[in-house]
Amino acid sequence: MSNTVADLMRRNLLDVFNEPDPERRAAAIAETYAEDVVWHEPDRIVRGRDALAHRAAELREQTPDWVFYPDGPVSVNDDLGHLDFRYGPSGQPPVVSGMDIAHCKNGVIVELYTLVTEVPQPS
Template sequence: MTRSPADLMRVNLLEVFNEPDPDRRAAVIAENYAEDVVWHEPDHINRGLTDFARRATELLAENPDWVFRPAGAASGLDDIGHLGFQYGPADGQPPMISGMDIARTKDGVIIELYTIVTEIRQPF
């Protein structure tokens, strides 16, 4: 099944970065990202599926009780996908981080992902 850029953005946020099970996460990564995917974070560049999966696991471990939530609908145009996100405690408290993911896709997989953080709230 070939996914649209908007579909890939939803998978990226909800089925990778919210997935605590490493085997399910690895299967989703293998199916939805190019072998040579490049992921640009504000302070990291991750190259290839191995680095991508390792870094996703690290982020999940940093705040195990936090979740990502979409901020609006995912969108796509040609081979570009976009989805805003909020990230914070799962228990209904306000999110601590807001941002967006933008991806280039090809043949139904993400080939390049950019994560942009737009706001970091400090806890009281």
């Protein structure tokens, strides 16, 4: 399967981090990331597909009713991709906004940076 940078950015958000089924998520991880992928989160660095899969499962367990959704189109510059996202309880205003920036090579993500900001909630 040949993935474009835009495809990889959408798969990262929707097919990996939004996927509740562990087997489908594992298949998406195998097709989306390099074996030695490095993911930079605000509070940690995750190295390798297995660690990324474990961390994705943790996020699903911590907020099982929350969903990610794109907040605009994917931006691409050569082998870099950028996608803004929103995250929060399904059917409710988002709690978090953020962005993913990925370096892609040979049809997979080799390095991913995630930045997040809490969305102010109405009082």
